[in-house]
Amino acid sequence: MAESTGKTKQDTGRLPSRVEAAIREQEAQNEILIGWVQLTVVSIWSVLYTLSPKTFAETARFEPIPWVLSAYFAFTILRLVLSYRRLLPPWFLALSVIGDIVLLMVTIWSFHLQYEQPASFYLKAPTILYVFIFIALRSFRLEVGYVLLAGIGSALGWLALVAYAMVVDPTDPMITRDYVDYLTSNAVLIGAEFDKVISILMVTAILAVAIHRGRRLLVRAVAEGTAARDLSRFFAPEVARKITHAEAELSAGSGEHREATILYVDIRGFTALSARLEPKQVLRILAEYQALVGPALRRHRGSIDKFLGDGVLATFGAAEPDSAHAANALRAIRALLAATRDWTPDAELLAPGALRICMAAASGRVVFGAVGDAERLEYTVIGDAVNRAAKLEKHTKALGVRALCDGATRELAAAAPDLPGLSAIGEQSVEGTDGSVEIYEIRED
Structure with missing residues (x-):
C-alpha cells in the first residue's frame, strides 16, 4: 500500500x-x-x-x-x-x-x-x-x-x-x-x-x-x-458532560452502579432490506429513523448509549440518576409508537408499513462506566437488564407485537401517572435469558 x-x-x-x-x-x-x-x-x-x-x-x-x-x-x-x-x-x-x-x-x-x-x-x-x-x-x-x-x-x-x-x-x-x-x-x-x-x-x-x-x-x-x-453530538449530553468535567483522567474500569431502565429499539427486517439498497438509500433511511427516535427519547430523559446499525440502545437513569426511570422509559415508548406508527421513509422504494419498528424495555441494577483500553474508551451500560431488553425486543417478533417490557419495569412505574396501557402476557421463556420473564405488551393508548 x-x-x-x-x-x-x-x-x-x-x-x-x-x-x-x-x-x-x-x-x-x-x-x-x-x-x-x-x-x-x-x-x-x-x-x-x-x-x-x-x-x-x-x-x-x-x-x-x-x-x-x-x-x-x-x-x-x-x-x-x-x-x-x-x-x-x-x-x-x-x-x-x-x-x-x-x-x-x-x-x-x-x-x-x-x-x-x-x-x-x-x-x-x-x-x-x-x-x-x-x-x-x-x-x-x-x-x-x-x-x-x-x-x-x-x-x-x-x-x-x-x-x-x-x-x-x-x-x-x-x-x-x-x-x-x-x-x-x-x-x-x-x-x-x-x-x-x-x-x-x-x-x-x-x-x-x-x-x-x-x-x-x-x-x-x-x-x-x-x-x-x-x-455532545457523538455521545449523550450527560455522558459528554461526564467526560469533559471529569476531575481525574478517565480510565477503563471507572464506573458506578445504577438502578436504570434499558430500552432497545430496532427496525424489523432492515438487515435484509439494506442488502438490496444503495448505501446512500440505506443511510438516508437510517437518518430519518434516528431523527424520529432521538427527540422522543430525549424528551423523556432518555440517553442514547449507542446506535447499533438499525438498532438504538438507550438508557434511563444510567447516565444520570432518575427515580422515575421506568416511567420515563414507558412514556418514551408510547411516543415512539406514535411517531413511527405509519412511518414509510421512501415511498418509491418501500410500501407503506414495510418497515416495522419494535422496542422493549427492562429494568434492574446495571453498571455504568468506561470500558476499553488505553487508546480507546467508551461509556456504556453492563448488566442483566441490558441483555434482557435486547432479547425482549427480538421476542416481539415471536409474539407479533411492537413493544414489550418486563415485570420489573411495570412494577417500578406502577404508581406513576400518565403511562401507556400495559397488557399482561404472563411469564414466558425468552431465548437468551435465564429462566422465565414476566412480560407486558405496551400499547400506544
Whole structure:
C-alpha cells in the first residue's frame, strides 16, 4: 500500500478551521469592547476639557485640542462601526494602534500651544498616563504584536516629545539636574523622562508575556469547548458532560452502579432490506429513523448509549440518576409508537408499513462506566437488564407485537401517572435469558 505523504492539521500544529473560526469570533467581540472603551476615553477627555478652567486659552490665538478630540472621536466611531461589521483587517488594526498613540501624543504636544507655555510644559501633563490604557486595551485582543506596537509606539512617541522640548529653543534646552527645580518649573529632568519610558516598556513587556501565555490558554479553552460540543453530538449530553468535567483522567474500569431502565429499539427486517439498497438509500433511511427516535427519547430523559446499525440502545437513569426511570422509559415508548406508527421513509422504494419498528424495555441494577483500553474508551451500560431488553425486543417478533417490557419495569412505574396501557402476557421463556420473564405488551393508548 502506498504511504500517504499528506499531513493532518494536528501534524502541522494548525488548529481545525472550526476552532480558528471560534477564536476569530472571540477576537471580533473583543474588538467591539475595545471600541467602546476608546469611545468612553475620548468622551471623558471631551468632558474634562470642557469643564477644566482655561486661564490662558482666552488669549490664545489657536486652540488645537478641540480639533484633535474631534478627529479622534470620528476615528473611534469609524473603528467601532467596522468592528460590528467584522471589517477590521490586520493592517487597519495596526493603523488603529498607531492612530491612538499619534492622537494622544499630538494632544499632549498641543498643551504648550494651548496654554502659551514652553514646550517642556507638556512633559508634566498627567495625560501621559493614558498610554497605559491604550496598551492595556490591546490585551483584549490576546495578540502580542498589537501590545508591542502600542507600547513601543508610546515609548518612541514620548521620546520624540522629550527631544522636541529640548531642541525647540536652541538657546535654552531647559535641562536641569535639580529634582526640586524639575518639579517646580518647566525644566526637563532627563532621568525622570527616562523613568517614564522604562515604565512604559516594562508594562508592555509584562503584558506581552501575560498575553502570550493567556492566548495559549484561550486556544486550549476554545479547542476543548469545541471538542465538548462535538462530543455532545457523538455521545449523550450527560455522558459528554461526564467526560469533559471529569476531575481525574478517565480510565477503563471507572464506573458506578445504577438502578436504570434499558430500552432497545430496532427496525424489523432492515438487515435484509439494506442488502438490496444503495448505501446512500440505506443511510438516508437510517437518518430519518434516528431523527424520529432521538427527540422522543430525549424528551423523556432518555440517553442514547449507542446506535447499533438499525438498532438504538438507550438508557434511563444510567447516565444520570432518575427515580422515575421506568416511567420515563414507558412514556418514551408510547411516543415512539406514535411517531413511527405509519412511518414509510421512501415511498418509491418501500410500501407503506414495510418497515416495522419494535422496542422493549427492562429494568434492574446495571453498571455504568468506561470500558476499553488505553487508546480507546467508551461509556456504556453492563448488566442483566441490558441483555434482557435486547432479547425482549427480538421476542416481539415471536409474539407479533411492537413493544414489550418486563415485570420489573411495570412494577417500578406502577404508581406513576400518565403511562401507556400495559397488557399482561404472563411469564414466558425468552431465548437468551435465564429462566422465565414476566412480560407486558405496551400499547400506544
